[in-house]
Amino acid sequence: MINEIEVIKTKNSKINEVDFSNLKFGSVFSDHMLECDFKDGKWQAPKVVPYAPISLDPAAKIFHYGQSVFEGMKAYKDADGNVLLFRPIDNVKRLNISSKRLAIPEIPENYFMDGLKTLLEVDEAWIPTQDGSSLYIRPFVFASGAGFHASPANEYKFIIATAPSGAYFSGEVRVLIEEKYSRSANGGVGYAKAGGNYAGQFYPTQLAIEKGYQQVIWTDDNTHEYIEEAGAMNIFVRINDTLITGPTSDRILDGITRKSIIELAESENINVEVRPLKVAEVVEAAKNGSLKEMFGAGTAAVISPISGFGYKGDDFELPKLEDTYASFLKKRITDIQTNKVEDPFGWRLQVK
Template sequence: MESTVKDIIIEKAKSSKIEQVDFNNLPFGSVFTDHMMVCDYKDGAWQTPKIIPYQPLTLEPSARVFHYGQAVFEGMKAYKDDDGKVWLFRPDENFHRINKSSARMAMPEFPEDYFFDGLNTLLKMENDWIKPGLGNSLYIRPFAIATQAGIIASPSQEFKFLIICSPAQAYYGGEVRVKIAEKFSRAADGGFGFAKAAGNYAGQFYPTNLAKEEGFQQIVWTDAKSHEFIEEAGTMNIFVRMGDKLLTCPTGDRILDGVTRKSVIALAEEQGIEVDIRPIRVSELLEGHKNGELKEMFGSGTAAVINPILGFGYKGERYELPVMTDSYATRIKQQLINIQYNIAEDKFGWRYEVK
């Protein structure tokens, strides 16, 4: 049975899968909720959004996404506090960034009211999938793909925007040691490294696999021109603590403007930590390790929030970082989580209540 709420067509699932899910054992990103949002773009306009049962898509084999990679996505989370209220964390940033990514990939931007009305409606329908308690969340994946049939190498004129959801537990990356890239690059000047485009991630898999064969878990990417400057840690923004100062790279053509990155910078500054946003040379890490100034390295992103880096490899040498009892990573992560779960005051106005 279909009904319309805020111009959204809703088709409810006949039954829920939730009773079949073991919420104490959730492999990240492999279990999905009962519904998804879908909206098609054709004839130069976005059509009426729909919320329908989670199901496979039917696409032509010649759909442009398969051949020319027009695809963008976002990563967000919904959190439930002890009073049963559901919160998003800075969703306006995700909305603006997916449209920025879309524009770079010659894809139409998605309307703000469609995005937030669809997201709110979907999350209210999937409320039971959002479990309270620290570490529990609902991972939200908005994405858009080119669907027009035809293998001519030109931008698609038809697209599909979707939002799917996956319940998640606290993400533990385990012990992470990284290899600093000497040959491979994630992105180049004038490219689309700043966009959350599917191709950015596909290109990372091969060199990351090579690094894993050497015993590393991730790669710290370096600039494509000289490989002298670090840029990102795997799929995360990177932070380096030198003495009492926190360093991170400036965003631009090559580096993703991470929502968690922005939040870490703001929280660090609130704690009185000096933050220096500037290019970071690999040689600085080596010198800092040698003279004891290099205290911490960590990555920031939606899935893990903050993931400490225990050591790194470069040009055949391995370097271990000191074990910190009161690390910046731990302090900032705890403060960030407390805001996300409505445990602490939100001085920044980052929380968004789902109503």
């Protein structure tokens, strides 16, 4: 434990200006944030401060060489007002895996967890209680040290900011299977939550939006024959009664929601296959009627059903099923997250 985390409270809370019954995702921000600086070769003591703009030197290396990684988490309140997190240690570990790949100093686990718990205690009133809502948590690290030399920075800043949020996506989405652009490559940083990974997705996604789709299904960088991710999420495909998702690799993020879905589905005796999945297999399944579901999986949306997809100029619709794996698994996960059911996996952590 850190002996004590300094807390500097805001003098002007914004909470009374917020309509908690009508929250968009990630557009309203809580009163405080956690801030921690790396300098003189070590991480300094974290502190909770009022949410405010950051002042940086124009030569800060984040602007020039993109040393930036982040995580996505949520905090919930159950019916008794307990504050809950979902698999937070996995987020700490993945943030450090990402940091290591981008030559960013790793955050001590207790700095992250003690700092986050303190922040949630200070801003507990910002955690919404409406169904489908949560306090979205964004931990991130970036290079604050200045210099034009192409090398790692000597100073970094770690921040945790939070945003009371409603649903990330509403309804089903239509996707376009990508044939030209790639999200990541072998030996690259696709497995890390690096900011640049997402910047590189925006242009191909915009092209898909102009064609009437909401997201892109990413394929492998070499042949574009294998399905890898759905937009900024992992992807699952149900053929007959088997749930299929690609294996993690240099190119595919080791999603925490992805891991949870696999473990939960297996515990419910749903057949799960983690293997390379060819686009041709999905197209053939759509044509012969064995393709039952496709959905994205990630922290923000939990599970986002896909209603149809486009490929090589053709569009394919997925069947409208009454009982889907997507709805069943999403309910099971969110019920665990919000303490509505027992947690046999030990995923839920009570903060207060």
